[in-house]
Amino acid sequence: xxxxxxxxxxxxxxxxxxxxxxxxxxxxxxxxxxxxxxxxxxxxxxxxxxxxxxxxxxxxxxxxxxxxxxxxxxxxxxxxxxxxxxxxxxxxxxxxxxxxxxxxxxxxxxxxxxxxxxxxxxxxxxxxxxxxxxxxxxxxxxxxxxxxxxxxxxxxxxxxxxxxxxxxxxxxxxxxxxxxxxxxxxxxxxxxxxxxxxxxxxxxxxxxxxxxxxxxxxxxxxxxxxxxxxxxxxxxxxxxxxxxxxxxxxxxxxxxxxxxxxxxxxxxxxxx
Amino acid sequence: xxxxxxxxxxxxxxxxxxxxxxxxxxxxxxxxxxxxxxxxxxxxxxxxxxxxxxxxxxxxxxxxxxxxxxxxxx
Numbered sequence: 001x002x003x004x005x006x007x008x009x010x011x012x013x014x015x016x017x018x019x020x021x022x023x024x025x026x027x028x029x030x031x032x033x034x035x036x037x038x039x040x041x042x043x044x045x046x047x048x049x050x051x052x053x054x055x056x057x058x059x060x061x062x063x064x065x066x067x068x069x070x071x072x073x074x075x076x077x078x079x080x081x082x083x084x085x086x087x088x089x090x091x092x093x094x095x096x097x098x099x100x101x102x103x104x105x106x107x108x109x110x111x112x113x114x115x116x117x118x119x120x121x122x123x124x125x126x127x128x129x130x131x132x133x134x135x136x137x138x139x140x141x142x143x144x145x146x147x148x149x150x151x152x153x154x155x156x157x158x159x160x161x162x163x164x165x166x167x168x169x170x171x172x173x174x175x176x177x178x179x180x181x182x183x184x185x186x187x188x189x190x191x192x193x194x195x196x197x198x199x200x201x202x203x204x205x206x207x208x209x210x211x212x213x214x215x216x217x218x219x220x221x222x223x224x225x226x227x228x229x230x231x232x233x234x235x236x237x238x239x240x241x242x243x244x245x246x247x248x249x250x251x252x253x254x255x256x257x258x259x260x261x262x263x264x265x266x267x268x269x270x271x272x
Numbered sequence: 273x274x275x276x277x278x279x280x281x282x283x284x285x286x287x288x289x290x291x292x293x294x295x296x297x298x299x300x301x302x303x304x305x306x307x308x309x310x311x312x313x314x315x316x317x318x319x320x321x322x323x324x325x326x327x328x329x330x331x332x333x334x335x336x337x338x339x340x341x342x343x344x345x346x
Contacts, residue, residue, distance in 0.1 A: 074346045076346055077345070077346055078346045079346065163346075164346045165346050166344065166345055166346040167344055168342065168344045171344070188346070189343040189344055189345060189346060190343060190345045190346065191281075191282065191341070191343040191344065191345045192281075192282060193281075194281040194282065194341070194343055195343065196343050208317070208324055209316070209317060211316075212313065212314075212315060212316060212342045213312065213315035213316065213317070213318055213326070213327055213342075214312035214313050214315060214327070218313050218314065218342070218344070219314075219341075219342050219343055219344020219345060220281075220282050220314050220341045220342060220343065220344075221343065221344055221345030222344075223282070223314075224282055224345075226345050231346075259280065259281070259340060261280065261281055263281075264284075268280065270317060270319065270340075271322065272323075272324050
């Protein structure tokens, strides 16, 4: 057992290591908070912050989450909730991609938007929020739009990609780059009371779900807007999907799409 | 011939969600879309008997046509 491992084992109470002990260990051994977290989980111990994860996610699973990278494309309604939940879940690296600043019309639904940070870049606010929640998580901000041209670079090293975009054209480009790189993609989209979720695993192609029937198809969100609860709901389904894909457990929604109607509380599964 | 037309999400506003309709032989999905006043630009997936179809698909007696809007927001 290394000195660090002996130190951590001595600090464990009922298999848990508190945040303050984790911080002490990182200062004492000149390691990052994340490096200490990996050592804790490697010993089969659990950072106390994850104690309510334990019945759902094993220490080995928690370590897999810590070692994974999730690319979140879009940091608005869906992306804000996705980033928050990934950080609390303990995903070690989040690549956040969005060129925009917070504006007043984001306040009704975007978790990371506050009156105080109007005018701030969304990815910058995301980095600050993640740092406040969980210092084991590195948020890598990319203040740019995703495109077919920069996609390979932005998605490089990602374990899973989360589609939190706001337009169909870029969604189709994102899905194509994910197919090419064989990276699992969790798609989510919303409009008003309605949402949809589908996961594209390597070998799948979800582009038919993202294409309009007519020429120049336009999502109905421009008419319906988006209230606070729809992005929170769909983002949570997306994070559950990303979690399962990283852990290699459960059944992702591959080869099918869930269409959610929160107005009439109807859930439809489309299989193609 | 009779076709069951099922509309989803926002397409239900001001329309009947599920309806058995009489159409002449040769009616296409596009004809039904026009008859129901559903804006083509807002349509995402269309299914006939749970299979993905395009607007030019000709319908048969007893078909179930489902029309979903394109959701693009994030």
